Amino acid sequence: MGKKIVRLVTLVLSMFVLATSGNVVMAQQYPIKPIKLIVPFPPAGATDVMGRAIAQKLSEGLGQTVLVENQPGAGSTIGTDLVAKATPDGYTLLLASGSLAIAVNLYSKLGFDMMKSFAPVSLVGHVPHMLVVHPSVPANSVKELIALAKAKPGQLTAASQGNGTPSHLELELFMTAAGINMLHVPYKGSNNVMPDLLAGNVSVFFDSVPSSMPLVRNGKLKALGVVGDKRLPTSPNIPTLAEAGLPGFDAKNRFALLAPAGTPKEIVQLLNTQMAKVVAAPDLVARLGSQGAILEASTPEQLAAMMKTDVAKWARVVKDANVRAN
Known part of the structure; x- marks a missing residue:
């Protein structure tokens, strides 16, 4: 019985060595x-x-x-x-x-x-996101937007790319951190949000920088803050949400x-x-x-x-x- 156990252990160890060496060879050739x-x-x-x-x-x-x-x-x-x-x-x-x-x-x-x-x-x-609003929204900073939302609970409309998308979760995180309530309006993707946002049918949106920045630069949207721990190298004038009144806010x-x-x-x-x-x-x-x-x-x-x-x-x-x- 003892010899059988020894042979079994030896066989198992041999198989392990072969498998391990096989992985090493595969990695070396990869x-x-x-x-x-x-x-x-x-x-x-x-x-x-x-x-x-x-x-x-x-x-x-x-x-x-x-x-x-x-x-x-x-x-x-x-x-x-x-x-x-x-x-x-x-x-x-x-x-x-x-x-x-x-x-x-x-x-x-x-x-x-x-x-x-x-x-x-x-x-x-x-890819950083930023908080943008329609120009008609009477807020030029994150603090002003929070104050406006507190004065009109549930009345400001905030778009997202759809339930459970990053833009939706960022919105929820923002409302929790700021202690405010806005009306969530889910869409199916950013392309469907933009026409309504530009028309002023919705007021607030967390969007990717590449998508919204051209619209910010030509005055069709206002950027209130960047989601992240650093300002954008290409737009250093836009504060992070943490700097703008929500310390620690980050949702990369x-x-x-x-x-x-x-x-x-x-x-x-x-x-x-x-x-x-x-x-x-x-x-x-x-x-x-x-x-x-x-x-x-x-x-x-x-x-x-x-x-x-x-x-x-x-x-x-x-x-x-x-x-x-x-």
């Missing part, structure tokens, strides 16, 4: 074929634009083609689920946005766990590169090293910066901590505001 980058949103949106720019730079750095594949739907959870269930070999990656940390708090039946189903690779950066729409859980650490580290180079590339910084994106890398550990923080923050907002997915 990448030997094209890599698929899943963008869980339709083409032409902010996530898609960033994904294609990053894919091009990663292709150059890795010496292998990185192909973008759009898999939209259900608040980004369809494409995310595909990556969670993909073979953890580094050939299927996910460009996640801030919508994911919101979605995991909205959808009760998901086939993945945001904190357990993925290997964080690197932060990519974020982060973009991050994730791999399936179980991806060899050597591959994760190689991708992390490449991403640090990608987000520092001057031409990419200028190109995406002109569209409002702020690029920034991180270690996998730093990204994991950010993901945990974001999930917890949006969980509170979703619960307190009783938000439901469309």
Whole structure:
């Protein structure tokens, strides 16, 4: 009996060594074929634009083609689920946005766990949002808007891209932090919000900087504050919401590169090293910066901590505001 146990232990250890050495060899050879980058949103949106720019730079750095594949739907959870269930070999990656940390708090039946189903690779950066209002709104600062909302509770109309979207959750976070109540008007995407906002049919909107800034510059909208901890380099005259009267207010729409859980650490580290180079590339910084994106890398550990923080923050907002997915 003792010899059988010894042989069994030896066999198990041998299999472990073979599996481990196989992972090492795979990591050393990586990448030997094209890599698929899943963008869980339709083409032409902010996530898609960033994904294609990053894919091009990663292709150059890795010496292998990185192909973008759009898999939209259900608040980004369809494409995310595909990556969670993909073979953890580094050939299927996910460009996640801030919508994911919101979605995991909205959808009760998901086939993945945001904190357990993925290997964080690197932060990519974020696209700041800002609080804009129609010019007819008699408020030229965040403090004045809060005062106006308190004087007219439930009368100011505030648009969003739809229930459970980042613009909706930012609005809920803003109302909670400011102690005010505005009438939420959900739309289906920014393109549907803009005609009504420009016509003055709705008054308030949290929108991405690339979308609203041209309208702010030509006087069709007023920008009261930037969502984030820093002012925009291109518009330093616009204060952050924290500076404008809501200390600590931050709701970054982060973009991050994730791999399936179980991806060899050597591959994760190689991708992390490449991403640090990608987000520092001057031409990419200028190109995406002109569209409002702020690029920034991180270690996998730093990204994991950010993901945990974001999930917890949006969980509170979703619960307190009783938000439901469309």
